[in-house]
Amino acid sequence: MRYIADHDFHIHSTVSRCCKDENQTPETILQYAKENNFKKICLTNHFWDESVKSEAEWIEEHGYKYLTSVLPLPKAEGIDFLFGAELDMDYNFVLGISRERLNELDFVTVATTHMHLAGNSVRTKIMTPEEGAKIWLEKIRELLKKDLPFHKMGIAHMTCGHIMKEKTSEVIKLLKTEDLYEVFSDCAKKGMGIELNTKTIFNSEEEKDILMRPYYIAKDCGCKFYLGSDAHKVSALTSAKENFERIITILDLQETDKFVLQ
Numbered sequence: 005m006r007y008i009a010d011h012d013f014h015i016h017s018t019v020s021r022c023c024k025d026e027n028q029t030p031e032t033i034l035q036y037a038k039e040n041n042f043k044k045i046c047l048t049n050h051f052w053d054e055s056v057k058s059e060a061e062w063i064e065e066h067g068y069k070y071l072t073s074v075l076p077l078p079k080a081e082g083i084d085f086l087f088g089a090e091l092d093m094d095y096n097f098v099l100g101i102s103r104e105r106l107n108e109l110d111f112v113t114v115a116t117t118h119m120h121l122a123g124n125s126v127r128t129k130i131m132t133p134e135e136g137a138k139i140w141l142e143k144i145r146e147l148l149k150k151d152l153p154f155h156k157m158g159i160a161h162m163t164c165g166h167i168m169k170e171k172t173s174e175v176i177k178l179l180k181t182e183d184l185y186e187v188f189s190d191c192a193k194k195g196m197g198i199e200l201n202t203k204t205i206f207n208s209e210e211e212k213d214i215l216m217r218p219y220y221i222a223k224d225c226g227c228k229f230y231l232g233s234d235a236h237k238v239s240a241l242t243s244a245k246e247n248f249e250r251i252i253t254i255l256d257l258q259e260t261d262k263f264v265l266q
């Protein structure tokens with residue numbers, strides 16, 4: 005049975021500093037879920053837990069007080085509106101959340117590819133695709149080494165433009181097949197979800213093959229997938245479902261490939 009697009013586990017609201025659309029409120033997001041017949045959605049604003057020590061400097065407005073300022077979330081019958089966050093990992097591989105706060109959240113999506121944040125998630129600006137590929141792998145490996153509740157965690161936008169803008173596909177191309185099999189086998193074993201982010205954009209068939217390769221390998225390893233619009237504005241919500249269906253078709257995903265959040 006074809007994978008049903010019945011959820012969205014990566015959505016931002018005005019609490020994220022990069023969200024500039026004042027209409028991107030929890031109420032609007034709930035309405036989006038109703039219109040698309042989603043059963044579960046999760047609000048995942050950017051979050052760096054200020055109780056976690058990091059050499060890097062993080063935005064104060066992404067602290068706990070701001071994250072939780074949207075609570076309580078609005079309700080609608082038949083829709084589970086979950087409360088989560090998008091986490092970062094600093095250049096020393098410190099994950100920006102304490103265990104205590106992780107326990108309070110329903111779900112977290114971990115951005116291992118925010119490689120545009122020099123001085124934070126990467127030490128210095130990424131200069132070459134080789135360097136990008138090295139960090140791409142290291143971040144996932146280091147994340148998987150940690151003792152975490154992986155059943156309620158996902159890896160965000162693995163092939164997004166934050167990696168190296170227009171050179172992102174060059175970075176992904178450099179990832180060795182055996183290394184991808186190694187990390188995704190571990191993901192599958194630990195039960196961590198793989199995000200299908202609607203922002204994975206390709207401009208040609210060749211680029212599509214390059215950017216989709218990690219997902220095909222993840223599928224082959226038995227990884228489970230969830231959908232994430234990563235919407236920061238209302239117009240992105242409007243096109244999300246169509247983009248989800250497109251990715252489901254490309255990867256030929258079935259219901260058995262779905263990451264199920266309990």
Ligand SMILES: [Zn+2]
Pocket residue numbers: 090115118160161
């Ligand atoms: Zn992100």
Ligand SMILES: [Zn+2]
Pocket residue numbers: 014016090234
């Ligand atoms: Zn995001």
